[in-house]
Amino acid sequence: MSVLVYTENWDGKFKKLSYELVSYGTSVAAMLGTEVIALTIGKATDDELARLGNYGAGRIICLTGDQLSVPDSRVHAKVIADLALKEGCNVVIFSNNIAGKALAPRVSVRLKAGIGSGVSRLPLSLDPFTVYKRAYSGNAFAHVVIKSEIRILTLAQNSFDAVEKPTGALPETVTIDIDGSMIKTSVTETQKQGGKILLTDADIVVSGGRGMKSPDNWAPLVELASILNGATACSRPVSDEGWRPHEEHTGQTGKIIAPNLYIAVGISGATQHLAGVSSSKYIVAINTDKDAPIFEAAQYGIVGDAMKVLPKLVEAVKNLKK
Amino acid sequence: MKILVCISNVPDTTTKIKFQEGNTSIDTTGIQWVINPWDELSLTRALELKDDASTGIKSVTVAHVGPAASEPVIRKSLAIGADDAVRVNLAAQDAYSVAAQLAEVVRKEGFDIILCGIESSDFNGSAVGGMLAEFLDIPSVSSVSGLKFENGAPVLTREIDGGRESVVVPVPFVAVVQKGISKEPRIASMRGIMTARTKPVRICEPVASDSLTEISGFEKPVPRASCKYVDADDPARLIELLQNEAKVI
Numbered sequence: 001m002s003v004l005v006y007t008e009n010w011d012g013k014f015k016k017l018s019y020e021l022v023s024y025g026t027s028v029a030a031m032l033g034t035e036v037i038a039l040t041i042g043k044a045t046d047d048e049l050a051r052l053g054n055y056g057a058g059r060i061i062c063l064t065g066d067q068l069s070v071p072d073s074r075v076h077a078k079v080i081a082d083l084a085l086k087e088g089c090n091v092v093i094f095s096n097n098i099a100g101k102a103l104a105p106r107v108s109v110r111l112k113a114g115i116g117s118g119v120s121r122l123p124l125s126l127d128p129f130t131v132y133k134r135a136y137s138g139n140a141f142a143h144v145v146i147k148s149e150i151r152i153l154t155l156a157q158n159s160f161d162a163v164e165k166p167t168g169a170l171p172e173t174v175t176i177d178i179d180g181s182m183i184k185t186s187v188t189e190t191q192k193q194g195g196k197i198l199l200t201d202a203d204i205v206v207s208g209g210r211g212m213k214s215p216d217n218w219a220p221l222v223e224l225a226s227i228l229n230g231a232t233a234c235s236r237p238v239s240d241e242g243w244r245p246h247e248e249h250t251g252q253t254g255k256i257i258a259p260n261l262y263i264a265v266g267i268s269g270a271t272q273h274l275a276g277v278s279s280s281k282y283i284v285a286i287n288t289d290k291d292a293p294i295f296e297a298a299q300y301g302i303v304g305d306a307m308k309v310l311p312k313l314v315e316a317v318k319n320l321k322k
Numbered sequence: 323m324k325i326l327v328c329i330s331n332v333p334d335t336t337t338k339i340k341f342q343e344g345n346t347s348i349d350t351t352g353i354q355w356v357i358n359p360w361d362e363l364s365l366t367r368a369l370e371l372k373d374d375a376s377t378g379i380k381s382v383t384v385a386h387v388g389p390a391a392s393e394p395v396i397r398k399s400l401a402i403g404a405d406d407a408v409r410v411n412l413a414a415q416d417a418y419s420v421a422a423q424l425a426e427v428v429r430k431e432g433f434d435i436i437l438c439g440i441e442s443s444d445f446n447g448s449a450v451g452g453m454l455a456e457f458l459d460i461p462s463v464s465s466v467s468g469l470k471f472e473n474g475a476p477v478l479t480r481e482i483d484g485g486r487e488s489v490v491v492p493v494p495f496v497a498v499v500q501k502g503i504s505k506e507p508r509i510a511s512m513r514g515i516m517t518a519r520t521k522p523v524r525i526c527e528p529v530a531s532d533s534l535t536e537i538s539g540f541e542k543p544v545p546r547a548s549c550k551y552v553d554a555d556d557p558a559r560l561i562e563l564l565q566n567e568a569k570v571i
Contacts, residue, residue, distance in 0.1 A: 010483065073452070074461055096448070098481060101440065101498070102464035105417070105452025114418065114534030117447045130538060136348075137443045139339040143539045154448075184461040184491050188477070192485035200483070204571065228571060246502055247481075252335060252443060253359050253501045261570040271336050275443075278543065282568045284560065285549070295549045300563060304554025316558035320565065 003029040003036045004089035005057070006080055008099045012044040015201065017095055019055045019162035024155050025093050026056030026165060027122055037061060037087055041068050041076060049171035056165040065176040072185040077106030079176055084111060084150070096154035097200065104154050113150035120159035120279070137252050137275035156279065157200060158258040197231045199248065204230030204261045207250060207277075208238060211266020211287060212306060215243035220310035221265055227317050233257070235267045251276035265306045269294025286310075323493070325368045325382045326433035327404065328424055328450065330358040330414075330442040331395040341540045348540075357395050359507075360439025362402075364497075366504040367469055368437060369403040377471045381405045385427050387420045389413050393523070400518035401510035407523045415533035417445075421453035422531035428458055430526075434493035435476060440465065440500040445537075451498035461495045467502030 005025035007018040025036040038057035040049070043064055052060050063079055080103060084092050092107060094100035096118045108115045116131035120141075124130040128145045131153060135142040146152075199205065206225040208218060218232075225232045232248060239249035250257055252275035262280035266287060267273060274297050277283065285298035286309050295301045302309055333339065333353045340349040357365070365384065372379040384399040386392060387410040396407045408431070410423040428436060438451030455462030467486065468479030478489045478497055510518070552560045564571045 072461070073464060074455070074459075077452075077456065098465045098483060101448045102452060102462070105421075105449040106456040106462065108418065108449065108534075109421070109453050109456035112532075112534070114416070115447065115449050116535065117449060128538075134446055135444065135537075135540065136333070136339045137335070137446060138543070140341070140540045140542055142445070142537045143541075144535050145538050146535050148534045184495075185463065186490050187487050188490055189488040190482070190485065191487070192482075196484070198484050240505075249501065261564065261568070275335075282564070282570050283546075284564070297546060298549045299547055299568070300560060301549040301551050302554050302557060302560060303551065309554055309557050312557040313561060316561040317571070319558070320561060320571075 001032070001034045002087055002089050003032065003034060003091045003093065004039055004084050004087065005036055005093045006039050006103070007052070007095065009040045009042060009044045009048070012042070012048060014048060014051060016162065017097070017157055017201070018052065020160050021093060021095055021155055022052050022055040022057050023162045023165070024160045026163070028091055028093070031123065031126060032091070035059070037089065039063070039080065039083060041079065046171050050169070053167045053169035054164055055162055056167060057169055058167055060169050060171040062171055062173045063176050064173060065178060067178040067180055067183055068176060070183050070185055071187065072183045073102040073106055074184065075178055075182055077103050077110060079178070081107045081110035090150050092150065092152045094152070094154045096156050100154045104152050108152050111150045111152070112148055113152045114146040114148040115152045115154065116144050116146055117154045118156045119153050120156040134279070138278040139271070139275070156258065159279070197229065199231045199233055199250070199255055200257060202231035202259055204228045205233050205257060205259045206230055206263045206265065207233035207235065207267060208244070208265045209235040209267030210237045211268070212238070213266070217307060218244070220307070220314055224263070224310055224314050224317065227314065227321070235273050264294050264298070265310065267294055268292045269297055323377070323379045323434045324432065325372070325379055326428065326436045327361065327365045327368050327382060327384045327399070328436065328438045328454070329361040329365070329384050329386050329395060329399055330439070331355045331386070331388060331392045332358045332442055332444045335359065335443055345540045346538070355392070355395060357398060358439050358442045360441065360499055360501070362507040363501070363504045364437035364439060364499045365399055365402060365404060366506070366508040369508060370504060371469070371471065374471075378474060383407065383431070383433070385410070385424055387412055387414050387423045396523055397518050398510065400521045401514040402508050403514060406521055408526060409523060410526050410528050412528035416535045417447045417449035417453060418535070419531040419533040421450045421457055423528055424450070424454050425457035426529045427526065428454070436494065436496045438496060438498050440498050451496050455496035458494070461491045462498060463489050463491060463495065464498040466497040466499045469497060469503060
């Protein structure tokens with residue numbers, strides 16, 4: 001009996017969400033009176049792997065092998081499920097991110113393990129095993145009972161703080177040999193944006209809506225995001241109009257984010273938009289329309305013209321940093 | 323080549339959700355049911371590809387697991403342009419059982435490309451597509467934001483952290499689809515609505531399947547503290563509050 005936490009590594013590095021996942025796993029393991037095994041796939045240095053031990057991982061396993069470098073979810077799900085069985089894990093935890101969404105459902109079928117997806121709290125009870133998750137796109141939360149012996153949880157991003165709890169665990173690197181014919185995926189081209197803070201990783205997000213009036217008005221918004229070390233986002237009409245790239249679209253059908261601070265500029269706050277941002281810790285609304293629904297979701301608001309307010313905010317943050 | 327689009331019916335995305343029976347089930351009074359937004363985009367893309375003769379796509383079928391009451395979304399899919407439909411006559415229990423039923427549909431009828439939305443807007447599970455692929459032991463590609471044909475073979479665009487990649491997999495495969503796959507959902511034409519009435523809907527009885535999860539209750543989000551307004555002439559005050567009160571910058 002143990003808790004398995006899967007975290008991907010990004011070119012051999014972990015990030016905040018990896019430590020949040022391990023911390024979450026550590027807390028679940030404490031409830032169950034068992035230990036946490038942190039798992040990653042692909043090459044990472046021992047020093048980097050050992051960092052997972054700072055957050056309570058009792059064991060750290062890194063699976064490597066030439067065939068595992070291809071991101072084939074069928075193959076990766078198999079090696080994760082095999083390890084979970086070998087180590088007798090009864091809870092397997094993923095992030096509810098791109099990788100977690102690709103892998104968790106496949107592992108679920110392999111282990112006949114029910115999934116609680118997008119959980120944002122520790123389990124509400126162990127018997128029956130009940131988790132708390134987002135439902136109706138943020139308009140509700142559901143209590144989900146997982147009836148199977150093995151349970152899979154995917155953790156909503158930014159919903160659980162990383163807590164230091166060093167174990168001094170030494171990484172174990174295991175080379176896995178896979179039948180090459182199992183790999184069916186081939187990646188023919190990769191495009192990556194360099195250097196920018198990813199929207200889903202950002203602690204602070206500054207987002208613009210149609211109230212920004214023109215794609216030419218974005219400079220002060222981008223500047224505010226930049227001096228706050230945040231990311232930029234936008235509402236659906238803005239990405240549909242092509243004013244901003246569609247990767248920036250936050251909302252029900254776009255990205256679901258949960259930063260510490262979400263600054264909504266010229267966004268009225270339709271249900272579909274709020275569905276993507278309602279888990280933010282703080283929401284600030286800046287809008288000319290005092291009756292805009294965004295003010296009902298916000299803790300702080302300014303009724304005013306974004307083009308006048310944004311430069312002053314930039315100024316104020318600069319003064320703060322002096 | 324045959325495409326299957328799996329569809330879920332969900333409350334219209336502007337619905338004010340209410341619960342009943344001690345918060346254990348949704349109050350369906352007055353709810354308008356629609357095709358899950360990501361499924362609708364998948365269907366649109368499937369039809370666009372079929373319209374292009376060079377792809378060699380012969381048919382677009384929709385599959386739905388649900389009782390007779392969910393027929394309207396099936397008819398709507400047919401009106402938008404799907405050729406035919408399969409409904410597994412079972413009230414959906416959880417992702418695992420739905421995926422098991424869909425797997426049976428694929429085994430019986432055979433499809434080359436299977437499209438599933440990345441989540442449904444009601445339970446936000448993001449699970450059925452990947453589970454379906456694993457039940458069938460075929461490849462799946464998740465977070466797919468593009469699907470096109472090059473030299474007669476499908477090429478997928480998959481979102482990755484901070485970018486995207488082009489992926490090639492042999493058919494049959496499951497593509498788990500997100501925003502970007504098509505620009506806007508296709509709308510049914512009057513002619514489409516008329517012809518939908520006579521398009522075939524095959525009704526299958528469910529095979530034995532397990533459900534591994536169940537919902538024991540719902541709660542509404544805790545309302546946030548009311549908004550604190552800052553004068554538009556003094557935005558510096560906002561920065562002060564964010565630093566000293568909220569402590570987020």
